[in-house]
Amino acid sequence: MKIVKIIAVVLLVAFVGIQFVPTERNQSDVVPKTDFMLVNSVPDHIKSKLQTSCYDCHSNNTQYPWYNKVQPIAWFLEDHIKEGKAELNFNEWDSLSNRRKKSKLRSIIKQIENDEMPLDSYTLIHREASFSEAEKQELIQWVERLKDSI
Amino acid sequence: MKQLKLTLGIVAIAFITLTAVSCKENKNEHNNADGHHDTDKTEHNEMMGNDEMGNSDKMMSNNNQDAKAEVIIKDYFELKNALVSDDTKKAAEAGKTLVASLKAFDSSKYTAEQQSELNDIFEDAIEHAEHIAESAMDHQREHFKILSKDITDMIAITGTENTLYQQFCPMYDGGSAWLSMSEDIKNPYYGSKMLSCGKVQKEIN
Numbered sequence: 116m117k118i119v120k121i122i123a124v125v126l127l128v129a130f131v132g133i134q135f136v137p138t139e140r141n142q143s144d145v146v147p148k149t150d151f152m153l154v155n156s157v158p159d160h161i162k163s164k165l166q167t168s169c170y171d172c173h174s175n176n177t178q179y180p181w182y183n184k185v186q187p188i189a190w191f192l193e194d195h196i197k198e199g200k201a202e203l204n205f206n207e208w209d210s211l212s213n214r215r216k217k218s219k220l221r222s223i224i225k226q227i228e229n230d231e232m233p234l235d236s237y238t239l240i241h242r243e244a245s246f247s248e249a250e251k252q253e254l255i256q257w258v259e260r261l262k263d264s265i
Numbered sequence: 266m267k268q269l270k271l272t273l274g275i276v277a278i279a280f281i282t283l284t285a286v287s288c289k290e291n292k293n294e295h296n297n298a299d300g301h302h303d304t305d306k307t308e309h310n311e312m313m314g315n316d317e318m319g320n321s322d323k324m325m326s327n328n329n330q331d332a333k334a335e336v337i338i339k340d341y342f343e344l345k346n347a348l349v350s351d352d353t354k355k356a357a358e359a360g361k362t363l364v365a366s367l368k369a370f371d372s373s374k375y376t377a378e379q380q381s382e383l384n385d386i387f388e389d390a391i392e393h394a395e396h397i398a399e400s401a402m403d404h405q406r407e408h409f410k411i412l413s414k415d416i417t418d419m420i421a422i423t424g425t426e427n428t429l430y431q432q433f434c435p436m437y438d439g440g441s442a443w444l445s446m447s448e449d450i451k452n453p454y455y456g457s458k459m460l461s462c463g464k465v466q467k468e469i470n
Contacts, residue, residue: 212385212388212389213385214385214386214388214389214415215385215388215389215392218389218392218393218411221411225407
C-alpha cells in the first residue's frame, strides 16, 4: 500500500514539475502581407473553412484550447504546430515561388481528398474542423482553379 | 530519516524529468555545420568556374555539360527504377540520395535569370525528394509526379549528355509524365500493376 502511495506522490511531483517547462506559443497579432487570404480573393465560406480547419497549425497564430496550458499535451501540440508550419504556412504564402505554390496547392488537394488532413487527433476535439463530402468537393474545386490560374 | 529519503527521491525524479525535457530543445543546432560546408563548396566551384570559361560557347549549344546535373539525373533514374519495381524502401533511399545531390548543385555558372529559375526548381524538388524519403509508395508516386516536372525543367536549362525520353501515362492522376533513359515504357506510377501503360511523348536531345 505504501509503495502505491509513493509512486502516486512521485508521479504527482513529476507532473507538477513538467508544468514549469516553457513551451513556445504560436501566437501573433500581425497578419503579414504575404498571407494567403490577403493575396488571393478567397470566397467567405472557403475562408472561414480554411481558418477553422487549417490555420491553427498552418499559420503563425493558433487558437489555443485551455488544456494546451497543461503538459504534456502542450508538447504534443507544439510538435504538431512546428511540423505543420514547416510544411505549409498560410501566413507566408506569397513568399513562395509560383512553382512551389502550385506544388503546395496540389498537396492540399491530395491531403483533403484522401482525408489525411485535418488530422484525426485534431478533428476529434475540433468537430467543426472536419470536412463534409460537399465541403471537400467545394474546396478541392476552388483550389484546383486557383492552381490553374498560377 | 525515511521521510528524508523519500523527499530526496522525489526531488531527484523531478530533476531528471526536467533535464530530460530540456535536452529536447538543443536538437536544432546541427544545421550550422552544413551551412559552412556549403559556402566552402561554392567558393571552390567559383574558382573552377573560371577555368571553364573556355567552354562557354559550348553552353550556348544544347549539349552543354554539367556534371552535377548529370548526378541529379542519375539519382532521379535510381528513384524512377525503384518505383517501377514497387520497391518503397529503395525509393526512399534514392529520395535521400537525390536530396543530397540536389543540394550539391552549383548554379554559379548560369545567368542570373537561369539561377533564379534553378533555385525555384531545386527548392521545390528538394521538398518532394525529402517527402519521398519518408513516405509510403502512394505518396512517393504523388511526389514523383511533380519532381519529374522539376527535373524536366532543370534539364531544359542545364542540358544533358544523354538522349532521354519523356513518357506519359494518361491514367495516373489526370495524366502524368516522367523521364526515362530508354524508349521502352516502364511505368513508375503503377509499377507491376500496369507496367506498360504509357507512351513516349518527347525525345530530349
